[in-house]
Amino acid sequence: MPELPEVNTKKLNFDRVALHKKIEKVELRETNHIFRNITGEAFAKKMKGRKFTSSYRRGKYLFAHLDNGHDVLFHFGMTGEFYAYEEGDQHPKHERFAFRFPDGQRLGFDCPRKLAHIYYLENKDEFIQEKKLGEDALEISEAAFLQKMEGKTGTIKGFLLNQSNLAGMGNLYADEVCWQVRIHPASLIPALEDKTRRELYHGMQAILRQAIANKADYAHYPDEWLWNHRNKGGTCPRDGHELERDKVAGRSTYYCPQCQELRG
DNA sequence: TGTGATGTTGAATG
């Protein structure tokens, strides 16, 4: 479930399974819509005999660097997932393609909803520029975060979700940040004081760090977080008030009407 | 059976 911490965990898996091994073959399955700037067949051809030498995560994107200087870019959409498995094992149900390594190990890319995107990039910096992909949410400085907010007129949630402001925040973490800082997600940026903006930045950093420390395993997220109460009939872990559900920035949003102040 | 789900993109609107 891929927001920044989830993709970070996928990167660890990818590095462990795929780095520095010769790619014997790419096994293609039903790949419609998955490959964005190359056909599956051409992708498989390019991969054969190559090795991944490193990987780089920026927001929800994972760039896997090849020994020919190019990159394979993974974006997981809502349901993209890597699965490592051995020769003879059954492949995941919605596997779109798999890398096969000489020892028989596979790294499958599974995606039921086909919302994932895979690109083959000769120049990853060019891609980042074209997409206007913002700095990673964990890398961005407080000053740059505040600077991005300058002049914006929309909601705080919309700001956090826009990947050109900063990269990596998704719907669930954005709700968590707003809740922890006690700001209504539909609050308008111009109405937020400097102090609140800084709290949002530091709250976000702390949440992402803790999520990564827990390997994005939701069962281990603190019960004091909004996270595991964020559902129908859920109550605020701070004051017990029933949570509200609304649409903000086009996404389903949970918040506590009692302790999250609406500004603007 | 209908509805909504962690995301992105493009089109249309204001």
Next chain:
DNA sequence: GCATTCAACATCAC
């Protein structure tokens, strides 16, 4: 240029 809303992508779970 900005911000918002909608539809599309395809499948699963409740």
